[in-house]
Amino acid sequence: MTRRALLAVYALLIVVPLMVVLFGSFKTTPDLFASPFGPPLSPTLGNYRVILGDAGLLRVFGNSVLVVIVSVPVTLVLASLTGYAVARLPRWPSRILFGAFAAGLAVPAQAMMIPQYVQFDRLGLRDSLFGLMLVNVVVTLPVAVFILSGFMRTLPRELFEAAALDGAGPCAVYRRIAVPLSLPSLAATAIFLLVMHWNDLLYPLLFIDDPANRTLPLALLDFAGEYLTDYPLLFTGVVIASIPMVLLYAVLQRWFVAGITAGAIKG
């Protein structure tokens, strides 16, 4: 019985704030403060109109989508090619390759951000979505290589060798054996990268100046400054930024858990 009570209490602690945010996005400010917990009695789409229209969140949303649909696949391709080499190269070259990327795992973004800022600025890559995609790919390469090479090393070497004996070159082995067999870990890595890039604030904050290039988390941070305590508007921004991830999570739950957990092993 206590087990159920404890779980119910924690479930409320998760659900109530999220419900307040969702309901709040359909309320006016006075309505929210009159009854923060209840459903919207006279629901309004006004907040959505302001955010999507005046605040230009539609464009920002598009930027976020563009950034993830480029950076995630590029990272996956680069990291899986590397993981494949780690799995098939002779011992020492393989160890050196793996070690080079694994060392990058120990370096937190906050330690890298300053020299990267200077570098990207000098190259004229700052304040562009391209620069943001590039830095996304670079900073997530270590963890993606770590997960994917870890998985590809568990594939039996004999599989690669047998295919090679049959005359398949490394490219054919990669395409016909390594990639199909590693689909589960590719999917998990893809989800991990997706959540990470979609939600990232640090690099957009550093790299983006032009409001037209903002991504969702950055636009949300700007709202907080602009509409200081206009909670219904903030909530609307939160709902819009969260919907894609929450929907995907509802559909691909198992992969989300696998992906974020794989990232946690060495994040």
Next chain:
Amino acid sequence: MRRHWGLYLFPIPALALYLAFFVLPAVQGLQYAITDWDGFSPTFNRVGTGNFTRIVTADDQFANALGNNLTFLLSVVSGQTVLALGLAVLLAARSRGSTALRALFFLPTVLSSISVAFVWRFVYDPNLGLLHSLGVPGVFLGDEDTAILWVAVAQIWFHAGQMMVLFIAGLHQIPAELYEAAHVDGAGRRQRFRFVTWPMLAPTTALVVAYTTIQSFKAFDLILGLAGNPPRSSLDILSTRIYTTFANSQLGYAAAESVVFMIAIGVVTWMQNRAARIGAGR
């Protein structure tokens, strides 16, 4: 087996980007750390170890951020680990209800930290917020002494579900025979936890503690979202401190702070590994 020299071509694209945009700036970061560069002037001075001496001996703001970071770290690690383990034990057995609850408890992890920050900003708002409307008195984030602990609560809410999943995976790896043996020996529920579950979970616990530590050093977005930019001193942690220094055009000094930041993470992680090994009797 025939050598496939072509294999050496596969990692080249990734390596090229990694060397150019990760390794190179990392090395440059070390060079900036011994200068007083502001980030845009063409000239600057090399100050040798001057930045580091100032950080360690004379920088109250950095010391304050380090102190806050440690308070935050300890409260998140202890609170989150206990909570996640508790939830995992309650939900380890598979049933329809437990699967749904696991999914629900994991949900906050997929949100962005800035969204989570806004949720909690409303919870803590001393005039309009949820706690206020429930009649809980207090200024929460406005309280100099305890502000960082309220951020810790938000951080735990954010990531406890993720750690719960790791603990559940760990629990499922414990062989059932151990529990049967303990049961036959007359061990009660508590004793089974104390003598089977807890020791068998040691590697998972070490993983959770290590990951939570790194996450709490990275709590940057959550602080900016809750406190505003720049955060007030009671909420400043190392990552926000470095960002503020950098934003104030003290680039060389911020680079030096980054080096100290990395060393701090390294030391804490090393101490944890030592503790985990001693705990595991190795």
